[in-house]
Amino acid sequence: MHRRPLLQALALSPLAAAFTTSAQTRQQGRPAAGYGPLRPVADEATGLPLLMLPEGFSYRSFGWAGEALANGGVVPGAADGMGIVKAEGETFTLVRNHEILGVGGGFGPAASHYDAGCDGGTVTLRYDRAAGKLLEMRGSLSGTLVNCAGGTTPWGSWLTCEEIVTPAGHSGQHRGKPFKLEKPHGFVFEVPADGASNAQALTALGQFKHEAALVDTDGTVYLTEDAQPAGFYRLLPAKKGNLAAGGRLQMLRARKASDLRTGLKPGQQFDVDWVDIARPADGVGDNGNNGVLNQGRAQGGSLFTRLEGLFAGRDEIFFTSTDGGDAKAGQVWRFVPSQQRLELFIESPGASAFDYPDNLCLHPRTGLIVVCEDSKQPVQRLYGLRREGGLDGLFELARNNMQLAGGELEKLPQLKGDFRGAEWAGTCFSADGKTLFANVYRPGFTVAISGPFAG
Template sequence: MHDDTPLLSRRRLLKAGGMGLGMASLGLSPVGRLLAQAGSTSRMHAGYGPLQTAHDLNTGLPLLQLPEGFRYTTFGWAGEALAGDIACPNKHDGMGVVAGEGSVVTLVRNHEVGAAPGGSFAPAGATWDADCAGGTTTLRFDTASGRMVDARPSLSGTLVNCAGGVTPWGTWLSCEEIVLTRGQKVPIGPDYIHEMKQSHGYVFEVPADGLSSAEPIVAMGRFKHEAATIDPRTGIVYQTEDGHRRAGFYRMLPAVPGELLRGGRLQMLKAVGAPDLRRGRRQGERLKVAWVEIEHPDQGADDDSPTRDEGVVAQGVAGGGSVFTRLEGCIFGDGRVFFTSTDGGDARCGQVWAYHPDSEMLELVFESPDPRVLDYPDNVVLSPRGGLVICEDSGQPVQRLYGMTGEGGLFEFCRSAVVLDGQGGFSGDFRGAEWAGACFSPDGKWLFANVYTPGFTVAITGPWREGLI
């Protein structure tokens, strides 16, 4: 390898606006210890203490419950005007911090919009399929004033933009969690059927500045994408698939590390001797890993559709690849790739897996024995203080942000209290709406997260303590 490898040249790091250094300061190495501790304890921790009603600094409404001393503001609400006087879309989902300059943080936020009228909300050059209304918005937030600076469209014409991941060079990978084929007809509302002008099921890259090229990264495959993460040592991209019947864990070996649109090879994980990893596994077991080539990454098919045997996961299974169920969050840290299976395990309430690239081993780090321990683990993010934030997406009537200490103690950090009566044009009880997109500012002083419905972002700050989150 050159001195300029394994992944990023000095030029590309500088191009990322210092983001590589900012994110490195968050310290990813504790992730292995945290998740391992989660598998050995279900004890609760006092955390930051009891929760109490807190009023939004923006609207004045009592939208959250937080520990004493913490405050928050909301911004980027659905329906508010973006740059160009375009209404902000709803269904706020995955999100990441892609740049930081002084006190201003840049976030890219997914909008998991599927069947909806109106079409693209982005300029034509950042639109993939003009009649489709999913995509991303880019927001700048000033941590010094605690206010949003501006918000603008950055990608649209996509569908069901669920999760994704931040790249080491300061961009966002926005993933479509749906598979549709060009020419396929889909009902949009009661009186209109949209014929797809483009195929869907791709990953798109969004820069921190300007607009996405809206060009799909075909080499990353066409399937029900969930999350993506990159090993900064090699540039290899790891991906999860949210398949209900069966799902694969994939990697894309880029032809040119850091330049994903230039193509690469897609492969599906094979756990030797274990073709089915959905049930019947034991916590702590390790399995040797091999990789199965996906010859036709663009041959997408919904695994629940009549053409499922043509899809990416079917190709992988035919070559001996192992199946999971509903893979969700995915993060690289401590030299490993950690990923979650929402309803995996014998109790069907969650698994956490770790892939070790250096030894080519797969480890079942944690399997929840009961929903009272952990139910439906989704996205996670590491804190600079050695803890872990877990977004809840369960069937519970009130959704929470959980914290996990460095020793594995679980605590409730934030509880939704979103009940609206016409504010912002929304009415109803939204306490059961999922949390998504948790991420920290580069200095670690602000935690950002999305309330999926009715759709807004929160920025939380307060008396953080080492060892917690």
Template structure:
């Protein structure tokens, strides 16, 4: 592994570095919007990958196991770490279902990541009691420290558990992780993972996890009780933007939380749902590049997880009553300095995805990418801004192969990596995992490492190589 330039960052310097990182991604905002190169493409869906990216993919052996787990372009290498089944600090076993992840701290060459585990069972907490929300649930987060200079994992430890279906989330500017539950339930009997369980507490919340130590395991009620996906903090205002994933063919909402206190979400705030003026349903029939004016509908009761018919759409019912707009299955969400990007995993006329951009200062919403065929892009999920421009998009489709994509500053798509995991007893697993989703993509502050997760059997990778400006 190539050693990275040493970093020695105080908390203040780290905040400034994060701002520079966000600005580097946001510098592409005009090019990624109809105000830039996408204006020429307005009105039509995208018919195929349109950029060579980093070139043809080839099998590359993992520097940890020696196995060809991924396909990457020439010159790129990677190492796997944080596998399911490995022992963590304190003796607990690392769970599987590796989902959303974010980098929350950089101290010299030591990088701290927090990773979600989307467990949907009642098997019990894997974290200490003080970081456990509901003792009858087994979802949560694991905190990992990675040595960027040596290219190795230093340690991993549980930091939150007793939660359910921790799917995506997002980092805060002050160095913590927002972990989002994608399961709404009241206390009492519920069916989880094919079995009947009795929950001690209500679920469907967001929890904050610090870079050091343990989470307080206290739900941020003000961010609502719903099928949460991702969360991202808009750096200019401290507002939190949240996506919702209603999987069963229903509609989903896009939300904004305005905190009373910028860095203390437990103090409460206002929750709102996006309304595109004149467009009540954004799931289909949209034009790439068209600008939509946005208003926000107040959610009066953010803790109302169910509607009057007992369906887990209590927030939606409030929002739609005020004219809020419908999206199809919202997933990843990431904020730059001037724009918030989010994706609909199966939206669009071809039902294989949409990439949206919301501009808070102008209160405008723009569809910036919509594929016309699943062979182009199918079911985009987690996303992250690259410091070199463009977006990294994780794939979670029903297809036999899953990819990491790059979307350039000019709105051109290319394939960057492919899941090629087939195991025969290695790391305690056997089977063909090539259809398992990518998740948790995030960059080191200097941009030399791209981190991502393979959902099952469950491990993280750190990818490095000859990165190029304007790509990812």
């Protein structure tokens, strides 16, 4: 029951002319030029150079851990996955995960607690882009554990995913204090744009180490698993738009390829089909917490490793494998639903080229993919990725530059330390493509980045 490294920012752009790569850069295996060199940029909210960005880009931070929630308590840390669930003119409603493994009492209204003693969950934020002002923060789900990533739904809600599997009644010690969980964990929960979640576990989506969720246009829900080994899943819902009604959970099976972790080449393609998971809520099974994976594996389901971010374009779904590939530095996969075809889109030859990709999102107009980094590097980056050129299409879009001596933040003067190694997470673009929202995991806050994303 501990956090693993995560990586969260991917960016694709078909505008090849906007991105150049020198021969020297390719030989050294470093990110391509992208929008230009990065330099420290002052946060418009705090005045501090928290990020490094290209010329012409700006940002504003909001929703810091430790600030007060409108419905009681304070904002937790560990800001992870996030999505825009509602947009009204210049006002955006975002739901943000808090990946907390703790047993202390939760936050927000008691009616939104799943397992009352657990500290993970979600916070809902309303942000006015025109005014550059946070309008409200409130707890919207708690009593969960290790809420890592998730995904938005077409009907305007957020699916938050637990990245841990425990049976009901699980007990032990946490930070020197005994605990006992009343309910099982390892599920997906739905959070509405307004109000709070009903804290109902969506058991048809499986009990496993969930990472991300994606609802495709036909209602199919795709799911990644952050485990070693891992599976790639989908739910065929019994009723489109009503996940509580259940459905058929299935695991991907690549024909003639039972293990997709290593030994592959970028561009390699596989025809796929799917095998049914008979007992989706049996995540513990007979072997630790691999009950769902083992059900699929027994029928030839294909193995990945540490699947993370998940995002859809037009008839294509991208997802990342944080430590996949021969160098164990990461893979990006592309699945085409209409053809039931899987492709290894890129694979990192080593950490110096591309290291531990995590969450990702897609620019709504240019096709730019933004990938979050969650690696062991001393400074974490947001990457841009264009389709042409494979790894030569990678470039640095942003860099975490947060270093505090203490006392610089008026509302949170106690914060101090070097946070440059904190991962990026929760990237999502506004529908007009003008603003990229993203989270810095530790100490936990959100930024709204603006700039010439269209190239």
